[in-house]
Amino acid sequence: MSAQTPGDGFYSGYHHRPAAIEPNPLTQVGPGTAGGEYLRRYWHPIVLASEVKDLPKAIRILGEDLVIFRDRSGTIGLLHKHCIHRGASLEFGIPQDRGIMCCYHGWQFDTNGRILSVGAEPQTSRIPTNFGQGAYPVREAHGLIFAYMGPPELMPEFPLYDTFSHPDDNALHPIKMTIPCNWLQIVENACDPIHNAYLHAIVSGEQFSAAFKVLPALDFVETPLGFLSMATRHVKDKVYIRASDIILPNVAQFASGNNDASKECVNISCGLTRWVVPVDDHNSYYTGLTHYSERTDVWRRADPSELGVDRMGFIGQTADRPYEERQMEPGDYDALVSQGSIANHKSEHLGTTDRGIVMFRRMLGRAIEAVRIGEVPDLPRLYRDAPVRTYNHEVVLTLPSQSNITDMRTLADFGRRAAQVVIDTDALPPLERETAAADRIRQLLVNNLAG
Ligand code: FES
Ligand SMILES: [Fe+2]
The missing domain is CATH 2.102.10.10 (Rieske [2Fe-2S] iron-sulphur domain)
Structure with missing residues (x-):
């Protein structure tokens, strides 16, 4: 057996040591920095x-x-x-x-x-x-x-999101975790739906439901607030869309994580609204409002009294577990903090599943630059005296037997069309919007994308 030699691409540690970390406007939050000035507009x-x-x-x-x-x-x-x-x-x-x-x-x-x-x-x-x-x-x-x-x-208007009061039985409970790393890599976690399949299902068992083990078709669809970070899966006889709101600069909304894709639903609501608030360049707060209602069973199962500072009711969000347990079943905290206190973008090798990361960095870079040259960041932020319309949604529908929505491309197409329905209906009051969107998304399915 011949030894692998340098030049084969093996044993390349010496030639490919991590790049030195350079100052990055996207990760700087302090007073007087371009990134920090932008974040101070919210x-x-x-x-x-x-x-x-x-x-x-x-x-x-x-x-x-x-x-x-x-x-x-x-x-x-x-x-x-x-x-x-x-x-x-x-x-x-x-x-x-x-x-x-x-x-x-x-x-x-x-x-x-x-x-x-x-x-x-x-x-x-x-x-x-x-x-x-x-x-x-x-x-x-x-x-x-x-x-x-x-x-x-x-100073902008104070934003209240439509998800805070929809559905009618929605109750909100605050949480806050301290995470010793830069805010951007925590935000990017939400722009990265493929990690839900690996970190939360394939690697760690069932932190989310078993349905998350199915690799999804990914898509990233612009909204008036940022974009939807979308995963569309074919699970048994169902199509399952999970579309998370990415709202610039540092807000995200997520559906429940324990949907097993067995029950039909079209929900334009969320299970969690979260903000990543920089403490400084190397530390952040993961602050959120958990949403409790009949439909968000992930939180309904948890005891609200177990939510609060460093308590979230979801595994792997803090360092509070024994190290070996974290190694065997890592969670978001372990993945995020282990990227380094500021993830080194120069050492990354991004692939096609990182499109959401790239999209977010581009939007963020443009917004920071707009503020730096004296403009108002070009993303709409709020509506005076009315809740901000948001786009987070979760759809589970039974596939018609003749459906052609089976491969990754048609799954992604279906997800994108459904997302467009959610975007196009945003002027309607929440309940009407949900009903109208459900009708149109069902129709898309029946038409097998013909429309
Ligand atoms: S009053 Fe003297 S330091 Fe505050
Ligand atoms: Fe996660």
Whole structure:
């Protein structure tokens, strides 16, 4: 047997060592970076409301050190952590009837950052009129506290998504995990539906249902908010579409993961809305609202009291399992963190199943550049006074016996046409939209794509 020699492509470690990591605008989140400036144009959930108790809480978001607190009137303040007097941390501050008092020399700041008192300084001091403590606006919704950290004059409307109130029995529960890696690779996890087949089914057993072991046809369909990351499968006598909303910059919505594709459904709703919020370049919060309703049985099976900080009710989202167990049955956390604290794009070898990753990076790059040159990012974000229409959907339908939807190409085509129906019906109220879309998607199936 002849030895393989260099040049055969074997034993190429010496020649193909990982490329050095270079600064990447897509992964930078700090103040003054192009990526960080772009991310600051959106509202982000920064903590669970339940985390803000009587004492102030130090947090780090987008590379900035901050303190969040409730004053004694219940108003939430989000201030720069270091007091503008001489830098003591306001995490040791004392919440007042209005605002917070710094522990060191008694300066007092309102929740909007206005200086209410300069302690022992003379009454005539001009410091309160000339300066203020850095502050950011916050909004509390559905058990999450959101902040806007961008230029105040460019603050967008606060977005509420249509999925929050549809279906009628939908109940929301907040969750938050800390993941020690860059935000982008966590977002990309949602743009990568093939990992659901491998990581969550073929490799790890049945983290999702057995139906996920079937390799899907993939597609990525643009929506007014970003795109749908789609997996369409032929499971026994059914066609099963799972289309996840990718909403720029850092929001995604997912259907339940335990659909076994045995029961027909056309759901334009979701089981989870999640935001990836950068702590800094190397750490992120995976923050979400789980949706409980009759139709999202993945969450219905879980106990809502088991959801919260570092508790999600789904395996493999934290480091809390023994290392060997994680090796034998890895989850998202293990895959994501093991990519490195910032995944090195220069060392990747992307293939056809990575089209969603490429699409997201392109959209993100364009949006960052638009902000850098002074434009508003060109993705529509919200609708004044109405919920933002979203596109997440899950379809299971029985294939007609004569159906030609069998190979990967026709499966992908069917998924794409169904997604277009979901996009085209977005002006309708949620329930009407679902009924109209279901009719049209069934018709597509009956017509065997003839229409
Ligand atoms: S450092 Fe805060 S009042 Fe002096
Ligand atoms: Fe996953």
